[in-house]
Amino acid sequence: MKQIEIFCNNTKSTHTYPMGTSLLEISQDLNIKLRNTLCGALVNNQVKELSFCVVKPKHIEFIDVTHPDGLRIYIRSLIFVLYAAVKEVFPHVSLKVQNGISNGYFCELQGLEREISESDIFSIKQEMKALVEADIPFVKKGITTNSAVELLIRQGLEEKAELFEQQGHLYSFLYFLNDLGNYFYGNLLPSTGYISNFGIVPYFDGLLLQVPRRKHFHSLRKVEVLTKLFEVFQEQKDWAEILNVSTIASLNSFALQNKSGDIIKISEALHEKKIAEIANQISARNGDVKVVLVAGPSASGKTTFSKRLGVQLAVNGMRPYQISLDDYFVDRELTPKDEHGEYDFEALEAIDIDYFNKQLVELFEGKEVRLPKFDFHSGRRGVNGTTLKLGQGDILIVEGIHGMNPGLLTDVHNENTFKIFISALTQISVDEHTHISTADNRLLRRMIRDYNYRGYLAADTIKRWPSVRKGEEKNIFPYQENAHVMFNSATIYELAVLKKYAEPILKTVMENQAEYTESTRLLEFLSYFKPISDHEIPPTSLLREFLGGSSFVY
The missing domain is CATH 3.40.50.300 (P-loop containing nucleotide triphosphate hydrolases)
Known part of the structure; x- marks a missing residue:
């Protein structure tokens, strides 16, 4: 099998691997240890997920949440888990991520038709923890755009479906968490088990998804009432x-x-x-x-x-x-x-x-x-x-x-x-x-x-x-x-x-x-x-x- 040369910036060394070796396999072989959970890598200065397979010579640098793009990968994956949890706890409610505020992300539960209670927050958080403990893979699949649009509409994601239609591509990629499809315009973690720290709290008439600090991953960012x-x-x-x-x-x-x-x-x-x-x-x-x-x-x-x-x-x-x-x-x-x-x-x-x-x-x-x-x-x-x-x-x-x-x-x-x-x-x-x-x-x-x-x-x-x-x-x-x-x-x-x-x-x-x-x-x-x-x-x-x-x- 053809061998591919890569340079790893983390180890400052050059290595050869069989063509098609994934970044995750390379990280394991090189025993890459970063301050926090590995999130992805920069491959020729482009962000790639750990499932990416190398087929040409590359310059690689593995990143965790201390890198801005590593944190983005973590947050995208966390929002997917929140979406899946809301779907399970409230099947007829739509999750709407509105904006970044108070060091987190303000979300609404559209269709709940009542105030969010502490009990609701607890149920969602417990479901998120269950998904994390199950270590379910995020699977990326290429399917026809028509099929992707139909699936997104069935899940109530009409806005996402319309944007997919407007791109005019024959094929599109979706990520799957079990049977749920979604897309977040960027890379995700390999699985839910990579998520190790998050929080959700009531915030005004919705909830606030809390994310870890970049440089102090084991603590959550402080919630402020703004x-x-x-x-x-x-x-x-x-x-x-x-x-x-x-x-x-x-x-x-x-x-x-x-x-x-x-x-x-x-x-x-x-x-x-x-x-x-x-x-x-x-x-x-x-x-x-x-x-x-x-x-x-x-x-x-x-x-x-x-x-x-x-x-x-x-x-x-x-x-x-x-x-x-x-x-x-x-x-x-x-x-x-x-x-x-x-x-x-x-x-x-x-x-x-x-x-x-x-x-x-x-x-x-x-x-x-x-x-x-x-x-x-x-x-x-x-x-x-x-x-x-x-x-x-x-x-x-x-x-x-x-x-x-x-x-x-x-x-x-x-x-x-x-x-x-x-x-x-x-x-x-x-x-x-x-x-x-x-x-x-x-x-x-x-x-x-x-x-x-x-x-x-x-x-x-x-x-x-x-x-x-x-x-x-x-x-x-x-x-x-x-x-x-x-x-x-x-x-x-x-x-x-x-x-x-x-x-x-x-x-x-x-x-x-x-x-x-x-x-x-x-x-x-x-x-x-x-x-x-x-x-x-x-x-x-x-x-x-x-x-x-x-x-x-x-």
Whole structure:
């Protein structure tokens, strides 16, 4: 039998195996021991499941849940087990995985027609444990698409079935757990026995599926009651119902019928209505609000939102002035450093808090101040030559990632502030069981903007993204519930528009680059969308901040 050469990055050694040897067999032969349960492998920088058989020379690296793609494999498999358990305990109830929240996944039991009880949670969890203990294999089968669609419809997975139909393939793959078929747009574990840690708890009117920590696998992520964030997710669910677009398949239907212009117009109108409502809340405070703080993670659209809010405040008879917290950075040598000795520009201490508060107090006292301007090339703060003096009806809009942090405004009374948290909370799902990560939405936005306006290739943006996300988890998201109001900057149609811009950028990442793993995942994700043209997107849209063509000056 023909021998195939592989290089294993885990052992830093080269080996030969008979053609058709599986990754699981190779891992066992090499006695691969990782920190946690083996989940899959990177094969030539592409994610593969352990049942994958090697037929050509490959570069292989085995991964567990400490790797982002290993954790994705674990979570997909866990959701399949949850689906199977719900099917067994409540045969006539549909599981709907709505969104990621509170370090887990919020799910609804549609058709239960009553509140979920502790007894229900216990029954589902016990059934999940039984499936795990039985160590049932996840079996991947290639069948005709017509057969796959019929099976999914029989199981009540109409949204998944419609998406399969839209792909136009003669054959499709499904995973089977006993007789239940499903698909999760990515690889699964070899069997249910690989799942060793999970939790489910009641959460608002549904349940929260808890997943392990990446670096501390034997402990579950902490559950937080995020009331304001949950309300925004419920609002976006209502918007999706207004538009009759809740999944990729339903969005594709509008695109295929040349009705995407309707979706764009209504989505933009809903944004404008929401921004006007926020402006009205600020105006209703009878002039007490002197500063509006706008905060949010990277690529959430803070700048355009601030400008559009300024327009609505002007409609209400106020005179808004915009300030960026970035101009209040301390000089480069005074910037704090992280545990790796690198400058931590996202730490609160990177901002000259005293100077910022001093200028705010002077402005509120009616004094004229000279605004600073930070030079990112020299790493020094200077002045931009602009002076500002606030009069009656004037209001400041301050944009920056630390706007929700209670340590930012040390000398300004709470009643004089209004805090807005903005993020791109994706409004559609892939299907009944697969939500779309809000981080993926923002990564695509940032990648397009970086490429068009900052000269960065996709690999550059992907490489920086984990550091950006780490900073957000530390400095932004813990304070989001301090907001007076949250604004969802995502639009229902946008991923179908971003597809045209992102795909050619992602294709510049080469197979020998570490970022190839992420670029191929995102390309696979975008392949499910039918493209929508951006020609009907207005010049004031938040999306124009990333695509270009905005009527605002940045």
